Amino acid sequence: MNRLVLVLMAALPCVLFLGCGYFSASGEAPPAAGVETMPAAEVAAAQPEEAAAAVETKAAEPQLFEPGAFEDPEVCSTCHGKIYDDWSRSMHANAWQNQWYQPDFLLAHQETDGATDLLCGACHAPIAARTGLLPPADGSKFDATSRRGISCDFCHTVTGVEQMFNMGHVSEPGNVKTGPRGDGNSLYHEVKYTEIHTKADFCGSCHMVIHPATGVHIIDTWEDWKSNEYGKQNITCQDCHMTPTPGVSKTPGRAALMGKLRDNLAHHGFVGGSSYIQEALGNQEQAERSREFLRAAAELKLAEQVSADGTLELTVEVHNVGAGHKIPTGTTYIREIWLQVEVKDQAGKVVYSSGHVDDQNHVDPNAVVFRVLFKDAEGNLTPKSWRAHGIGYDRRIPAKGKDSETYRIPLPAKGEYQVTTRLMYRSFTQQSLDEVYQRTGKKLPPVASAEMAAAKTTVRF
Known part of the structure; x- marks a missing residue:
């Protein structure tokens, strides 16, 4: 710094x-x-x-x-x-x-x-x-x-x-x-x-x-x-984050033991996307509510065509349909949302994969990632907010907006192919947790991924 x-x-x-x-x-x-x-x-x-x-x-x-x-x-x-x-x-x-x-x-x-x-x-x-x-x-x-x-x-x-x-x-x-x-x-x-x-x-x-x-x-x-x-x-924030689950606008109850019966009691769980932490803390119900919030935030839409030479042109659109802000938001520099794309042939063999998680629990470095990274005093990308001298990378999906990515995938032979796409979320990168272990000796639970949205299609060459 x-x-x-x-x-x-x-x-x-x-x-x-x-x-x-x-x-x-x-x-x-x-x-x-x-x-x-x-x-x-x-x-x-x-x-x-x-x-x-x-x-x-x-x-x-x-x-x-x-x-x-x-x-x-x-x-x-x-x-x-x-x-x-x-x-x-x-x-x-x-x-x-x-x-x-x-x-x-x-x-x-x-x-x-x-x-x-x-x-x-x-x-x-x-x-x-x-x-x-x-x-x-x-x-x-x-x-x-x-x-x-x-x-x-x-x-x-x-x-x-x-x-x-x-x-x-x-x-x-x-x-x-x-x-x-x-x-x-x-x-x-x-x-x-x-x-x-x-x-x-x-x-x-x-x-x-x-x-x-x-x-x-x-x-x-x-x-x-x-x-x-x-x-x-x-x-407002309260309209979404002080309800127990998406789509539930009113939860009757009493704020105090002898209080008035209200038609809506604000939920003080302040649910967001922290399913991994909630799971690690043993709060299973809260973790599932977080996953519900994540699933309600986004949708995937696909458009595909196969050229005469067998190249699949697959466009994946990510739509922010449920979040009142960009996704991800908050401490976006430690979070990541990314696309997983997998293509299988008729025998179930994977012929293309992007955005996979490897044996060390790291996301494919070539995956399409939605997040923010800062640039430090030397112009290097960093997820450390106190080192921030500017924004070095910002790709997020705006509220009621969309982003898209087009993949060009060569298909190896004539036949039918199953295409699966998923939008995935993590509260932290695994790399950040690995760094904590290297620096302090403290081993945190491996970060878990949550699926926000998925879409499938079948193509023929």
């Missing part, structure tokens, strides 16, 4: 505090005297250099809360048992105590002399970040509540969002618990309606990350959603 950037990142702690964007007890954080700040929407649209400058100008001194200011989620479980159970199996609950996240978090800490501790940690351990228990990066000062990741009292004491990137939530921990209704009653705490809990901005402030030194948009999910048809129609 370019040493100048490391020096800049280490020398600008306030930039990184803002990169976590959370240090405001209430209301707007005042800009530095004589400095005009750039609105969040303009920051999101700015060029990298402009965005980095905007992030810097909005930097403010941290305003921390005392350790213990936020409730332990175990307290919430007493009355909100169903919600707690769903949340406890979510990726939010495992955001910090996560054996897949920690190795890269600590590597970034080492390479940047700790400059990324709060940039990354503010979203993965927001309570620790806001109560001064992070850093140190190893979490050795964390209390029990901090270790529970993105938990109940963090989300339900948010009163607003002051910037739409790098954790811009405004926290007001205390006896008043905020949410999307406000008409409930509790003997333990007060209940207050806040509009922000009904908006995608609530989620987007973490799911939009700008590199504080280079201005590269590391995660662009909110920005992407805002500019596509889902955002324009105000179909």
